[in-house]
Amino acid sequence: MSAPTPPLALLSELTHACPLHCGYCSNPLELTRRSRELTASQWADIFHQAAELGVLQTHLSGGEPLLRKDLEQITGSAVGAGLYTQLVTSGVGL
Numbered sequence: 598m599s600a601p602t603p604p605l606a607l608l609s610e611l612t613h614a615c616p617l618h619c620g621y622c623s624n625p626l627e628l629t630r631r632s633r634e635l636t637a638s639q640w641a642d643i644f645h646q647a648a649e650l651g652v653l654q655t656h657l658s659g660g661e662p663l664l665r666k667d668l669e670q671i672t673g674s675a676v677g678a679g680l681y682t683q684l685v686t687s688g689v690g691l
Contacts, residue, residue: 603651607680608658609640611671615660616689637667641674654681663690 612634615622635643644655655675662668663686675682 605653607644607647607652607655609643609655609675610658610660611635611640611662611665611668612660614664615687616664617661617687634665637670637674640671641678644675644678644680648678648680652680654683656683656685658685661689662686663688 657672662684672682
């Protein structure tokens with residue numbers, strides 16, 4: 598039996614926080630409190646592990662990832678791990 602192929606992409610939900618209240622959204626606003634979100638260094642570790650598994654890209658999402666004060670550091674970690682990186686955002690707050 599051969600090993601399963603690695604996933605090509607990783608959806609990284611950086612936060613559940615969002616300034617919008619869209620009726621169709623399935624995002625649980627309080628599944629994880631902001632004080633318990635993963636840190637930038639924890640995300641960096643995840644990105645490196647994902648790259649080692651063969652993941653090629655990550656989608657930085659949420660909630661609204663622009664609410665993360667450390668978004669630049671998180672994005673840099675994903676790029677530094679060699680992952681093609683996309684930001685999934687409403688653009689609110691730009």
